[in-house]
Amino acid sequence: MSLDISFIGILIGSIMASSVPLILAASGELITERSGVLNLGVEGMMIIGAISGFALMVITDNLFIAIVGSMLSGVIISLIFGFLTQSLLTNHVATGLALTIFGIGLSAMLGKNFVGIPGKEFPILFSSLRESIPFFGPILFGHSIVLYFAFALPFLTNYFLKKTKLGLVVRAVGDSPVSASNQGINVVLVRYCCILYGGAMCGLAGAYLSLIYTPQWIENMTAGRGWIALALVVFATWSPIKVLIGALIFGGITILQLHMQAIGFRIPVQFLSALPYLMTIIVLVVISRDSRKIKLNTPTSLGRIFYKEK
Amino acid sequence: MATDLRISNISKIYPGCIANDNVSLQFKSGKIYALLGENGAGKSTLVKILSGVISPDNGEVFLNEKNLKLSSPLDAKKNKIGMVFQHFNLFETLSVFENLSIDATEDNKSLRVRINEIFKKYNFSIDLDVPVLNLSAGQKQKVEIIRCLLRSPKVLIMDEPTSVLTEQETEELFISLKKFCEEGILIIYITHKLKEVLSLCDEVAVMRKGKVVSVSQTQNEKVETLANKMVGQKLAKIKKKINISKNKDEIFKVKHLNFYSDDPFETNLVNLNFSVKKGECLGIAGISGNGQNELFQILSGEIITPDTSIIFRNKEIAKLNPKQRREYLMAFSPEDRISQAAVPELKIYENVALNNFKSSNFFEKGLVNERKIKEHSKKILSDFSVNTDNVELKSQFLSGGNLQKLILGRELITAPELLICYNPTWGLDVGAINYIHETLIKINDQEKSTILISTDTEELLKLSDRIAVIYKGKLSKIMPSEEVTPEKLGLLMGGGSID
Numbered sequence: 040m041s042l043d044i045s046f047i048g049i050l051i052g053s054i055m056a057s058s059v060p061l062i063l064a065a066s067g068e069l070i071t072e073r074s075g076v077l078n079l080g081v082e083g084m085m086i087i088g089a090i091s092g093f094a095l096m097v098i099t100d101n102l103f104i105a106i107v108g109s110m111l112s113g114v115i116i117s118l119i120f121g122f123l124t125q126s127l128l129t130n131h132v133a134t135g136l137a138l139t140i141f142g143i144g145l146s147a148m149l150g151k152n153f154v155g156i157p158g159k160e161f162p163i164l165f166s167s168l169r170e171s172i173p174f175f176g177p178i179l180f181g182h183s184i185v186l187y188f189a190f191a192l193p194f195l196t197n198y199f200l201k202k203t204k205l206g207l208v209v210r211a212v213g214d215s216p217v218s219a220s221n222q223g224i225n226v227v228l229v230r231y232c233c234i235l236y237g238g239a240m241c242g243l244a245g246a247y248l249s250l251i252y253t254p255q256w257i258e259n260m261t262a263g264r265g266w267i268a269l270a271l272v273v274f275a276t277w278s279p280i281k282v283l284i285g286a287l288i289f290g291g292i293t294i295l296q297l298h299m300q301a302i303g304f305r306i307p308v309q310f311l312s313a314l315p316y317l318m319t320i321i322v323l324v325v326i327s328r329d330s331r332k333i334k335l336n337t338p339t340s341l342g343r344i345f346y347k348e349k
Numbered sequence: 350m351a352t353d354l355r356i357s358n359i360s361k362i363y364p365g366c367i368a369n370d371n372v373s374l375q376f377k378s379g380k381i382y383a384l385l386g387e388n389g390a391g392k393s394t395l396v397k398i399l400s401g402v403i404s405p406d407n408g409e410v411f412l413n414e415k416n417l418k419l420s421s422p423l424d425a426k427k428n429k430i431g432m433v434f435q436h437f438n439l440f441e442t443l444s445v446f447e448n449l450s451i452d453a454t455e456d457n458k459s460l461r462v463r464i465n466e467i468f469k470k471y472n473f474s475i476d477l478d479v480p481v482l483n484l485s486a487g488q489k490q491k492v493e494i495i496r497c498l499l500r501s502p503k504v505l506i507m508d509e510p511t512s513v514l515t516e517q518e519t520e521e522l523f524i525s526l527k528k529f530c531e532e533g534i535l536i537i538y539i540t541h542k543l544k545e546v547l548s549l550c551d552e553v554a555v556m557r558k559g560k561v562v563s564v565s566q567t568q569n570e571k572v573e574t575l576a577n578k579m580v581g582q583k584l585a586k587i588k589k590k591i592n593i594s595k596n597k598d599e600i601f602k603v604k605h606l607n608f609y610s611d612d613p614f615e616t617n618l619v620n621l622n623f624s625v626k627k628g629e630c631l632g633i634a635g636i637s638g639n640g641q642n643e644l645f646q647i648l649s650g651e652i653i654t655p656d657t658s659i660i661f662r663n664k665e666i667a668k669l670n671p672k673q674r675r676e677y678l679m680a681f682s683p684e685d686r687i688s689q690a691a692v693p694e695l696k697i698y699e700n701v702a703l704n705n706f707k708s709s710n711f712f713e714k715g716l717v718n719e720r721k722i723k724e725h726s727k728k729i730l731s732d733f734s735v736n737t738d739n740v741e742l743k744s745q746f747l748s749g750g751n752l753q754k755l756i757l758g759r760e761l762i763t764a765p766e767l768l769i770c771y772n773p774t775w776g777l778d779v780g781a782i783n784y785i786h787e788t789l790i791k792i793n794d795q796e797k798s799t800i801l802i803s804t805d806t807e808e809l810l811k812l813s814d815r816i817a818v819i820y821k822g823k824l825s826k827i828m829p830s831e832e833v834t835p836e837k838l839g840l841l842m843g844g845g846s847i848d
Binding site: 207208211217219220221223224334335339 | 422438439440482
């Protein structure tokens with residue numbers, strides 16, 4: 040295999056594509072967690088998004104409806120989580136785990152009739168530019184609109200949290216819900232919104248898998264990506280830009296180690312398969328060493344149930 | 350414009366406790382009002398109602414004869430009622446400016462201008478762009494006050510504002526409050542500290558067990574009269590009979606205590622030598638932050654220092670940890686009740702079991718003997734008149750005074766020969782303070798010894814047989830307490846020297 044420059048361009052393009060679901064789900068979960076809510080149901084919400092997106096595409100033959108529908112399904116399933124944790128004050132961890140198990144089971148049941156149906160080709164943008172420019176063409180062009188959105192999302196999230204009033208409110212609620220409530224902020228409402236937003240992003244991440252990345256429905260097709268997204272948020276110390284870096288490293292090493300396996304490096308396959316997890320954690324730990332920054336970015340009230348005094 | 354705040358017939362009932370019982374009060378701008386009462390008298394409930402955090406079961410609030418509906422903190426804000434809570438309502442990880450801008454309606458630029466105007470007017474100075482967690486307690490309080498001022502309040506309520514402040518910060522606060530008052534802001538000052546009421550406030554309302562028991566002009570009151578109203582009974586004056594006898598045995602002897610730390614927040618200790626006799630109380634005075642923390646931790650065995658010799662009952666114990674020291678009949682009552690002395694999330698009897706001394710038999714073959722611990726805990730609760738007999742209650746629901754009684758009870762049940770306590774009455778109300786003082790005197794009467802590290806001069810003069818002052822990690826010479834006056838102590842505590 041020749042490692043010429045255009046091959047590297049294509050490789051980078053495929054790495055970007057493989058990290059899109061992680062970026063989407065992790066950015067959504069990041070907002071949820073910044074408001075102090077720990078939703079471990081990312082995997083469940085993603086898989087529901089994947090099946091509802093695919094099913095809607097098959098039924099309506101309209102990709103726009105499929106994408107919007109997958110986000111809505113993410114919103115609906117996260118609403119269950121929101122109602123349980125915010126209105127009925129259940130434990131975040133247990134509820135999130137239940138949501139994942141529920142999502143995987145429900146998606147398998149709904150997906151029975153959609154196994155083996157071929158997907159539809161998703162339109163890609165600037166496909167002519169992709170071919171005409173060497174190296175940069177495959178990196179910058181010829182992707183779906185969802186990919187461009189995903190790569191803009193961490194920057195938008197960062198801007199939202201740091202520069203906007205609403206972002207400030209979200210951080211305040213995550214820091215101290217009691218103080219926020221005493222300042223007249225409706226903590227439960229803010230948290231509901233953040234949970235639903237996280238749900239929508241996870242639904243979109245799932246739909247990306249079943250409509251764009253591997254356009255078909257396979258049972259359990261998220262294959263643990265939800266958990267990786269969750270881990271990314273923590274190891275990136277709740278910083279959106281670091282989430283992007285982490286997702287790219289994870290996607291990059293996943294693709295690279297597949298190539299290495301194919302080439303036949305004399306390294307045990309198990310080690311190569313473990314490499315993406317290992318490297319992502321190491322890199323994120325190294326770039327997030329500043330304990331002061333960690334303290335400032337960590338939502339202090341994460342996972343704690345908030346009661347309003349009456 | 351004059352402000353007139355009237356609360357009429359406010360009641361708030363919690364299960365098992367009437368927090369506010371038909372409270373009616375009237376406040377007018379241009380004066381500073383004190384709301385005085387012991388912990389649990391219902392002051393905090395009342396101000397939470399005024400700030401819209403909780404709603405009353407009954408009763409109404411009128412501002413300038415307008416009936417206010419305070420069903421959320423937003424309502425209080427809209428009606429220009431500002432509130433500075435005892436436990437700060439700040440966002441620790443956000444910057445000072447973010448904390449101030451969160452409920453502002455204007456853009457950041459003009460907000461900064463307004464904040465700087467307030468800084469200039471009241472002589473404040475705080476870096477707006479550092480996170481709040483880097484600020485001192487006094488600065489945090491200023492941020493809270495500025496947040497209120499930004500909304501140009503008519504009423505400003507301060508809930509026990511000085512409990513976390515140093516004396517210097519307290520003085521600054523009082524100056525600011527008087528300025529606010531002159532500008533026509535109605536100030537309601539909640540406290541249980543009598544002296545503050547007399548030095549700052551014009552009128553005082555005393556609350557006890559949810560009721561207003563008296564409203565009066567402070568100029569007609571004295572510390573004693575207010576204390577009696579607050580507690581509801583005549584407080585016995587406590588003064589210890591000083592007993593110094595030369596021929597008593599030295600039970601505890603410290604030599605060459607040195608401590609060096611790289612941490613800029615710790616104080617180094619330089620060659621401390623002292624001893625305690627049987628049945629004696631040795632007081633160690635000083636302004637907080639002069640090495641008391643470190644001294645307490647070394648005496649209790651939390652920190653082991655090399656080359657130090659500590660002889661207790663003729664044995665060398667300098668290398669022993671706190672548990673081993675307890676076996677030799679030492680007992681400790683640290684300053685911070687919540688985080689050092691007790692675990693607030695644990696039940697009372699579980700906290701009692703934490704002091705697991707050898708003879709207790711609390712644990713047998715690795716199993717918890719719950720029956721025994723509970724029996725033992727009940728005895729502590731009744732012996733030390735803690736206001737509950739429910740050993741299953743979580744410790745965090747005890748008031749400061751009751752928690753301190755529980756801790757002292759836990760420590761004293763082993764009949765220790767030496768009790769070391771650090772600010773045992775910090776933040777407590779008069780009734781509880783009296784009780785703790787009586788207990789400490791009783792210990793000395795039983796020929797047991799105490800070391801009292803305290804920042805409260807009055808307490809030290811009341812309880813100690815001999816007193817030394819710690820300043821910047823150095824100990825002054827030890828003086829018999831009849832030779833010591835408050836002035837002398839103050840001089841030494843400030844770093845001066847006598848004769």
